Amino acid sequence: MSRLRRPWARRLVACGAAGLALLLSGCVFLRLLEFKFQLGKFDQNFALRADDGLVILCHQPVIRTGDVRWFGVMPEKIGRLGQAEQWQVRWVKQPPPGVAETIQYDLTLELGFADDKLNRIAIPEPYFAVMPKAFLVGVIKSFGRGKIDQAGKTVETSVSAPDVASARPRRSAVDKLLGAPTAQRVEGRLTIQRYRYTPATKESRAGVFDMILHFDTASGDLVTWQALTPVGKIGFNFEKPE
Numbered sequence: 001m002s003r004l005r006r007p008w009a010r011r012l013v014a015c016g017a018a019g020l021a022l023l024l025s026g027c028v029f030l031r032l033l034e035f036k037f038q039l040g041k042f043d044q045n046f047a048l049r050a051d052d053g054l055v056i057l058c059h060q061p062v063i064r065t066g067d068v069r070w071f072g073v074m075p076e077k078i079g080r081l082g083q084a085e086q087w088q089v090r091w092v093k094q095p096p097p098g099v100a101e102t103i104q105y106d107l108t109l110e111l112g113f114a115d116d117k118l119n120r121i122a123i124p125e126p127y128f129a130v131m132p133k134a135f136l137v138g139v140i141k142s143f144g145r146g147k148i149d150q151a152g153k154t155v156e157t158s159v160s161a162p163d164v165a166s167a168r169p170r171r172s173a174v175d176k177l178l179g180a181p182t183a184q185r186v187e188g189r190l191t192i193q194r195y196r197y198t199p200a201t202k203e204s205r206a207g208v209f210d211m212i213l214h215f216d217t218a219s220g221d222l223v224t225w226q227a228l229t230p231v232g233k234i235g236f237n238f239e240k241p242e
Helices: 002-040 065-070 125-129 133-145 161-167 171-178
Strands: 046-049 054-058 077-081 084-094 107-114 117-123 147-149 154-159 183-187 190-199 209-216 222-229 232-238
Touching: 002 065, 002 133, 002 147, 054 133, 065 117, 133 154, 133 161, 171 190, 171 209
Parallel strands: 154 232
Antiparallel strands: 046 054, 054 117, 077 084, 084 107, 084 190, 107 117, 147 154, 183 190, 190 209, 209 222, 222 232
16 A cells, blocks of 8 residues: 555655745745845945945845855855855856867856845956946846846846946957857847856856857947846846947
8 A cells, every 4th residue: 555655645745845946936036026126226225345346235135045046156165254154156167169268267256144145245356457347336236127027037127328327348348358258159230249157166056157248240339238047037238328
């Protein structure tokens, strides 16, 4: 009799696990939605430090450690001080086939957590040698106006010209910042560059990330910036500069 029940038991466990996964993703979605609302009132909910790199401080943290892992972001190193954690996160850029780059173009971040909530994001200074901090801040703030499609697993927003003013980097500057794209093609008036990054950590479920940038070939202006993550797509559409 126990043998007959085992398939049903396995199915019950599988259904329970699936239901738990859906519940978890739903909770993550609600916290992401709250984070988006906070970005909509950026100056009330966040502080910036720009003396050494760019540091974003969250006044009322909502994103949890488990949420960040659910996004596929895993630490390469973890420092602990009491209940606080500091993550060093790194993604290794994949160069074009047959190309050996002499400069390291990996992406790195520092994430700080207190009481299991993300309260600090730090981006190193070297990235801003060619990418103005005002540009990145404008892009982050625009996320507060973005539209979230939970079913389609997409977040999309428009970045207005005043958001980034004259700070928008052109294709030549992006090439200096990120190196040669993993793949590139031209479609109509656009040059499309894809950059692929693999996690430096061997931790399970660490995600591969792709960045896809569309440039106006003639002017070099950035038109769209998309990030393809293990759990969905984030897209930024840039208005044409005056």
